[in-house]
Amino acid sequence: xxxxxxxxxxxxxxxxxxxxxxxxxxxxxxxxxxxxxxxxxxxxxxxxxxxxxxxxxxxxxxxxxxxxxxxxxxxxxxxxxxxxxxxxxxxxxxxxxxxxxxxxxxxxxxxxxxxxxxxxxxxxxxxxxxxxxxxxxxxxxxxxxxxxxxxxxxxxxxxxxxxxxxxxxxxxxxxxxxxxxxxxxxxxxxxxxxxxxxxxxxxxxxxxxxxxxxxxxxxxxxxxxxxxxxxxxxxxxxxxxxxxxxxxxxxxxxxxxxxxxxxxxxxxxxxxxxxxxxxxxxxxxxxxxxxxxxxxxxxxxxxxxxxxxxxxxxxxxxxxxxxxxxxxxxxxxxxxxxxxxxxxxxxxxxxxxxxxxxxxxxxxxxxxxxxxxxxxxxxxxxxxxxxxxxxxxxxxxxxxxxxxxxxxxxxxxxxxxxxxxxxxxxxxxxxxxxxxxxxxxxxxxxxxxxxxxxxxxxxxxxxxxxxxxxxxxxx
Amino acid sequence: xxxxxxxxxxxxxxxxxxxxxxxxxxxxxxxxxxxxxxxxxxxxxxxxxxxxxxxxxxxxxxxxxxxxxxxxxxxxxxxxxxxxxxxxxxxxxxxxxxxxxxxxxxxxxxxxxxxxxxxxxxxxxxxxxxxxxxxxxxxxxxxxxxxx
Numbered sequence: 001x002x003x004x005x006x007x008x009x010x011x012x013x014x015x016x017x018x019x020x021x022x023x024x025x026x027x028x029x030x031x032x033x034x035x036x037x038x039x040x041x042x043x044x045x046x047x048x049x050x051x052x053x054x055x056x057x058x059x060x061x062x063x064x065x066x067x068x069x070x071x072x073x074x075x076x077x078x079x080x081x082x083x084x085x086x087x088x089x090x091x092x093x094x095x096x097x098x099x100x101x102x103x104x105x106x107x108x109x110x111x112x113x114x115x116x117x118x119x120x121x122x123x124x125x126x127x128x129x130x131x132x133x134x135x136x137x138x139x140x141x142x143x144x145x146x147x148x149x150x151x152x153x154x155x156x157x158x159x160x161x162x163x164x165x166x167x168x169x170x171x172x173x174x175x176x177x178x179x180x181x182x183x184x185x186x187x188x189x190x191x192x193x194x195x196x197x198x199x200x201x202x203x204x205x206x207x208x209x210x211x212x213x214x215x216x217x218x219x220x221x222x223x224x225x226x227x228x229x230x231x232x233x234x235x236x237x238x239x240x241x242x243x244x245x246x247x248x249x250x251x252x253x254x255x256x257x258x259x260x261x262x263x264x265x266x267x268x269x270x271x272x273x274x275x276x277x278x279x280x281x282x283x284x285x286x287x288x289x290x291x292x293x294x295x296x297x298x299x300x301x302x303x304x305x306x307x308x309x310x311x312x313x314x315x316x317x318x319x320x321x322x323x324x325x326x327x328x329x330x331x332x333x334x335x336x337x338x339x340x341x342x343x344x345x346x347x348x349x350x351x352x353x354x355x356x357x358x359x360x361x362x363x364x365x366x367x368x369x370x371x372x373x374x375x376x377x378x379x380x381x382x383x384x385x386x387x388x389x390x391x392x393x394x395x396x397x398x399x400x401x402x403x404x405x406x407x408x409x410x411x412x413x414x415x416x417x418x419x420x421x422x423x424x425x426x427x428x429x430x431x432x433x434x435x436x437x438x439x440x441x442x443x444x445x446x447x448x449x450x451x452x453x454x455x456x457x458x459x460x461x462x463x464x465x466x467x468x469x470x471x472x473x474x475x
Numbered sequence: 476x477x478x479x480x481x482x483x484x485x486x487x488x489x490x491x492x493x494x495x496x497x498x499x500x501x502x503x504x505x506x507x508x509x510x511x512x513x514x515x516x517x518x519x520x521x522x523x524x525x526x527x528x529x530x531x532x533x534x535x536x537x538x539x540x541x542x543x544x545x546x547x548x549x550x551x552x553x554x555x556x557x558x559x560x561x562x563x564x565x566x567x568x569x570x571x572x573x574x575x576x577x578x579x580x581x582x583x584x585x586x587x588x589x590x591x592x593x594x595x596x597x598x599x600x601x602x603x604x605x606x607x608x609x610x611x612x613x614x615x616x617x618x619x620x621x622x623x
Contacts, residue, residue: 032604034604
């Protein structure tokens with residue numbers, strides 16, 4: 001991932017210029033994935049096509065997910081053991097503690113991405129690790145969300161002192177999920193384009209700033225409102241948790257059909273941009289390891305240096321441009337598909353586009369999983385020594401400070417199969433959602449079918465595109 | 476759902492997809508042909524020790540790849556060192572500056588004196604792509620690639 005895999009020439013050039021502090025040019029990752037071999041790419045793509053067309057013929061004829069209000073609560077005792085005031089407070093305290101530790105380690109610890117707790121915790125455990133957890137176990141982040149915990153704690157205190165405190169402003173509904181989309185874009189930019197994005201103190205300052213903004217927005221619009229619309233990570237992980245069969249409803253843990261919660265997603269303004277950011281930034285991160293990008297990147301960088309930017313700034317601008325290209329490509333694929341759907345659906349373009357946007361959530365999830373799986377498996381192990389020595393200054397709190405990353409736990413072949421497997425699984429989920437939505441929306445089976453071709457084309461484009469990126473990475 | 480036009484469309488889409496796939500695969504073949512070429516034998520898997528198109532290690536001395544560092548930079552850019560899993564990784568770094576050469580992932584480090592060279596040899600036990608770096612300068616000098 002990230003800046004390690006910048007085209008060699010660019011690295012050398014930038015390195016030469018940034019020479020005074022070489023230690024910072026390090027990055028988090030010591031190992032990168034091998035590209036998936038051609039035979040596997042071929043087989044996977046073939047499977048995707050067969051599954052798609054078989055699905056068209058075989059999938060159900062009545063909506064199965066839409067409007068299905070089945071929620072089966074777990075037995076009282078089990079539900080209560082999992083969710084009660086004590087566990088809620090405990091999870092909140094853990095969340096706040098981890099945020100505080102991350103900020104403290106980032107500011108006070110050694111300024112090395114691998115030896116400091118902050119970068120690995122933020123980029124690997126939080127950003128990537130919570131994705132599979134959300135997909136499997138539901139909205140885990142909501143329980144541990146430090147900002148929500150702080151806000152609820154403060155709300156509880158003020159309520160005791162001066163009675164309930166309503167939010168002073170109404171959230172402007174036309175903003176929808178735009179704040180979350182912008183927040184995620186900023187985070188992705190820091191990870192993928194910003195030269196100091198691995199820098200512990202930079203990350204700590206970013207976390208502080210984000211905390212301040214979030215608490216301010218909560219104070220203005222209320223906790224739950226901001227969590228469901230503006231707080232980037234709440235919105236992000238909540239989307240993934242909608243794939244899961246686990247839900248906490250009115251304080252009770254229960255089960256629902258997997259994917260069903262996605263059909264209940266309200267596609268307010270900014271939801272499509274949010275999904276485009278989610279898919280496009282990961283796609284760019286994948287593409288930036290491959291030849292198509294490494295061929296053009298130096299030219300873009302030259303262009304920026306010719307405008308008078310320093311090499312370092314030009315490199316950041318180059319990656320920013322690349323990221324925006326990634327977003328543009330993802331957006332066009334989706335919108336082209338929607339333009340196709342319009343041939344059978346006469347509603348306004350935006351309305352149709354919003355009514356299918358939930359089908360992109362599984363695609364976004366599997367892009368993250370396929371692309372960052374090895375990062376999670378390998379760099380996640382760094383938590384063993386980072387937990388014992390979060391500042392990187394030689395402490396050994398749990399006796400694990402000498403642990404190292406065992407790169408032998410998984411071979412390249414296993415990683416390939418996981419990558420390809422999740423991409424195909426995401427493809428199937430997207431297809432199911434699109435199919436179900438079409439059945440629910442169109443009375444005429446024929447319109448439903450025709451709209452399907454277009455959504456199918458969108459899914460095939462994203463999935464084979466994802467496979468293609470995996471086959472090009474580090475080629 | 477299965478009207479005739481629908482089926483025709485499906486057939487056309489499938490055809491297009493297959494053609495695109497073929498073109499992509501064929502295209503990939505061309506530029507992949509350069510150096511590594513662990514050619515796509517479907518799933519001979521990890522078992523056999525190298526279908527090795529390049530019988531590299533045996534005659535020792537000559538065949539060992541050499542990386543030359545000049546002024547703290549690799550001459551000719553970052554070079555790729557490709558091995559199959561189970562082989563022995565061997566290469567030599569020759570440098571005009573003193574530094575520590577670090578192979579990431581394997582975590583093997585050796586010092587190289589200014590104007591001297593250092594020889595590496597260890598089993599290729601971890602698959603993946605790894606950086607070989609001048610640790611002190613933080614400059615990547617080669618890329619180690621171990622394929623299954």
